[in-house]
Amino acid sequence: MKIQGKPYHTIWISPDNDQVIQIIDQRYLPHKLVIENLATSRQVATAIRDMHLRGAPLIGAAAAYGMYLACLEAPNNFLFDDYIQKTAIILKKSRPTAVDLQWAVDQQMYIISKTETPDLKIKAALEQAHSIKQVSIDGCRKIGEHGLTIIEKIAAQKSGEPVHILTHCNAGWLACVDYGTATAPIYLAHDKGIPVHVWVDETRPRNQGARLTAFELLQHGVPHTVITDNVGGHLMQHGMVDMVLVGTDRTTRTGDVANKIGTYLKALAAKDNHIPFYVGLPSSTIDWSIRDGLTEIPIEERSADEVKYIAGLHQKEMKKVLLTPKKSPAANYAFDVTPARLVTGLITERGICKANETSILELFPEQRSN
């Protein structure tokens, strides 16, 4: 998608040096666009660990490129394999809960192990990193194409008025390589000339909506308005939202959706006001082993300081300010689970299905026996 009029991915090989990876350092967004060079696998691990980049698909792609850099760094002797294995462990530990990361590193380990010479290993690792990146782009684009049909149907009933879409958190291209998951249908609609307007939940406490989704949409030229997380219900009561479209971190085989904390409240409001509530997701985030999101998905508790303090721009510098009494305790649950009964549909790379096991398995018949 575009930044300052120019198409970007979130990760790419430096045009000046094919042994250097470049990423958008997201810690400075939305106030500053910083491109970071990653010249070593250790730098990639640090970038993942310290959240210069985030989002499951992007972390996966970054780790794959990290393994390519490891092949370049490894000593050209009997210690090669040892170095690769150590790096794999370092990369996997950089975000231990990121499933895509573990998978991408394992894929690279496998191809490196079954290739003969160091030169060929380097080449194979680079090609597979490109391929992992491309799979993410293609998957997001597919989600976009399927979701676009929903937006087109709503637009057809609005005689030129914009389709108002509410989104929560950042399931945007900054979390992927391009397009995003929940945002992909929005970008495709916008690029096709369908008038859309996005209500962007700021998404406390980490404000991924206010910082990242707003930045993405602003830079790509998509009309949008930032709102606090409290506002969506009011907008829906007054006919100002045509659909809700969010991402997910993990979805059960029965269609329960774990996503950023607060998603459940928006789903309740959508249901109460007869507004469709859709979830955009790559099927890799479906956890085929679980059926009950509320009891089976553990919800991460993060630091209370993320609630008590917030960072923002003050006179061109980032400053962190205290919002609560210093001694008041705070709790910080990172995700919640939206029960399938509140979900109108899941938009996957294979198509749209209802949020129930039968409908999901029609799209993914190979999972029936799981």
Next chain:
Amino acid sequence: MKIQGKPYHTIWISPDNDQVIQIIDQRYLPHKLVIENLATSRQVATAIRDMHLRGAPLIGAAAAYGMYLACLEAPNNFLFDDYIQKTAIILKKSRPTAVDLQWAVDQQMYIISKTETPDLKIKAALEQAHSIKQVSIDGCRKIGEHGLTIIEKIAAQKSGEPVHILTHCNAGWLACVDYGTATAPIYLAHDKGIPVHVWVDETRPRNQGARLTAFELLQHGVPHTVITDNVGGHLMQHGMVDMVLVGTDRTTRTGDVANKIGTYLKALAAKDNHIPFYVGLPSSTIDWSIRDGLTEIPIEERSADEVKYIAGLHQKEMKKVLLTPKKSPAANYAFDVTPARLVTGLITERGICKANETSILELFPEQRSN
């Protein structure tokens, strides 16, 4: 209620000089306790306009004391009445939408006009200001006593475990003179030794929960935890909330409740999880002239900058930081309406009723003909 172990009201006559009013300057909360002296009626108007104090009952009491100061300031000749009238206009304009303020000033105008000499007028205005203040204290205490019965019933089923109460915004004693509205039952329960714990919604964008409710509860020693506005639904899904208790800015005769933006989302979650949702209110906030909250209560839109910027403490100084891309638009709806069907009960100074016209009129039969 207590601050640093000492009982406070939000407004009082200076113990050193009965011609000076003292208030807690709430702009510095929760980081600093600042007591402000108001020695003139103009200073009272400024304090109201610039929100050194806020909350309908407190604004009403402050305006009443402002009129007392006006009597002290007025020239002791034929210009006395003229001065009083001009001051009344200034005070009324300091928060034009505050009904309690208009009412308190009118009450003072009436008693001043029907009293004979300037000395007697001063005395009458002071007495009536005291009385307006006392009526607020008594009303809140009554709400507290009625609401306490609900908390006691829940506590009886919890065998010593704390009663978990979720509240939104600040309907606390800082908005009143003492006790608060939604918080009154909580303070009375706590003071009686019933274990309570309050989930405090931070209440973006102005963070009245994180700033004021948390401060109140911390200072009075009531166990509490600050959460972002996104968290309540998750807590209710997991049985971590026993009741929701909020205030209201305006309630229809049919029981629709206008309150701080986001209240509706919590009411939906309470309903979805079979958790009682109560509203504490002085009956003065019931608008007997309207029946449909959603169509008849206009919702104030405030500055987008309240969403885009937030103030907090940075190295002992208040700093305002930018949270969004500078060029992203934001919308700031201040209130929403919770339909009566989601409200378990209204806790008024006369008792508890259901949120429907029949039940409300049983408590307020004098309004039947309105």
